[in-house]
Amino acid sequence: MPRRSSTSDAGSGERRRGKLRYGWTTGACAQAAAAAAFEALISGRFPDPVTIELPRGRRPAFPLAARELGDGWARACVRKDAGDDPDVTHGALICATVRWRDQAATGTFFRAGPGVGTVTLPGLPVPVGEPAINPAPRRMIRAELARVGARHGLVYDPELGPPLVVELSVPGGEELAKRTWNPRLGIVGGISILGTTGVVVPYSCSAWIASIRQAVDVAMRQGLDHLAAATGDVSARAAQKRHHLPQLAVVDMGDFVQATLRHIARRKPRHLTLAGGFGKFSKLAAGALDLHSSRSQVDRSFLASLARERGADARLVRSIEQANSALEVLERCRASGVAIGTAVAERALEVARRELDAELSLDVLVVDRAGRIVGEAATP
Known part of the structure; x- marks a missing residue:
């Protein structure tokens, strides 16, 4: 079934110009969950839905999927809605x-709970050993927690946040991470909190x-100066087999x-294999730099001209122009x-x-x- 859309700026997503729905990042969801938990820690009550403030003036509301209040701690969960994005x-x-942290502590401290990864390689936006919670979500969470405190007369620096330990967790996050770039980037134990x-x-x-x-940056921070980018x-x-490259040197660029x-070009490795x-x-080869099928197509006339340059006779050239697929042209x-x-x-x-x-x-x-190399070229 298609997911139901919402015409309001709510946690269930928002329709974009009558077409596809926007969704919310893991960072925004973490911000909402932390805000609800902190409100409960102060007042004993969970706001449901919980409204947060995002950059650019958005104020989405997120329904709570779970909540729990204990002695000196509170926990809240929201369910991520990616809108109409395949996420x-x-x-x-x-x-x-x-x-709460120790009375003498300053600012909000982040911890990776189950399903949230930990950084093990340099080159990412957060240092090795830190939870894989990117800088922007950290800033947004700290600022939101400061706003929650302000509603109760508690004044905190929005850059530092209240003196809290915030542990983010994602049930099943370790399995989800296997379908992301995290294992290759040296992020172990779960997904990243992004946005x-x-x-x-x-x-x-x-x-x-x-x-x-990030994959390029991590590889270069490991001293790798020969990278491969593959579709x-x-x-x-x-590419890995031809050049005996470690897996970390191989970047999945997809269509991009x-x-x-x-x-x-900005990072300047010594050598690149495409x-x-x-x-x-x-x-x-025909000049397209975005290879997605919705944005570029195989040009059979272009391939026919290349074949002609390589000695193809008129009959082969005509058959290429009439071919049903690139595979048929190659064969x-x-x-x-x-x-x-x-x-x-x-x-x-x-x-x-x-x-x-x-x-x-x-x-x-x-x-x-089948993975056989059928053509190659290199700079002198």
């Missing part, structure tokens, strides 16, 4: 347990692009070639001895080269569905 954490419980605005924009792809950037698992394994290249399937990289060229994979690799290299610093060396691997 692995959609439906997850985001829980916050709050306790800069608190809002998930459907299909914005911002989370994936942010993960690409999927098959091409990633081909331009975002990947621009970040790598690896992708024949269909995906035929689009890159017909392979049967005729036409090195279409190499032609695609060389053109893809030229396109990628324009996005990168000239000092960075580059090679391109084009693979078939």
Whole structure:
């Protein structure tokens, strides 16, 4: 069944211009859960729904999915609604347990509970050993807790927050994390608490692009100067095997070639390998830097022209122009001895080269569905 939408700025998500619903980040959910728990710790009552203040003036309200009040502590949970975005954490419980710190303590201290990861490698926005709770959610939670305190006459610096221990947990978060980038980034034990605005924009792809950037940064902080960016698992394994790379050096860029290249250009590793399937990289070769099927298509006329340059006869050229898929083009060229994979690799290299610093060396691997390299090219 499709999820029900809401026309108000509420915790169940919000419809965007009559089309797709916005959702809420794990950071916003953690903010709401912490605010409800702190209110109960002070007053003995849980607000339900709990309203929070996000950047850009949004004030969503979140219904509570669970609550518990004990001696000197309170716990509240909200269920994450990612709106119409395909998010692995959609439906997850985001829980916050709050306790007072020692009287002499200053500010809010964060702790990773079950299902929230811990950082083990440098290069991420928080230091090694810290809970995987990004800086923006930490700031938003501290400020929200200060606002809760202010309603009860308790004055706290919104940058530091009240003297509390806030433990965030996500039941089942360790399993969810296996479907994210966290294991590769050295985040162990669960998911990350993320978000800069608190809002998930459907299909914005911002989370994936942010993960690409983090993966590059972590790899380089480990001293790796040869990175590989691949469009999927098959091409990633081909690149790793060809260059004997550790897994940490291989970045899953998906369809986001331009975002990947621009970040790598800023970080300047010594060498970059781009690896992708024949269909995906035929689009890159034609100049597309976003390879998603909704934003770029395989151009059979372009492939026919490449085949002609490689010696294809008129009959093969016509069959390429009429082919049903990129796979069919590859198979017909392979049967005729036409090195279409190499032609695609060389053109893809030229396109990628324009996005990168000239000092960075580059090679391109084009693979078939079985992971065989069917074309490659490299800078001199």
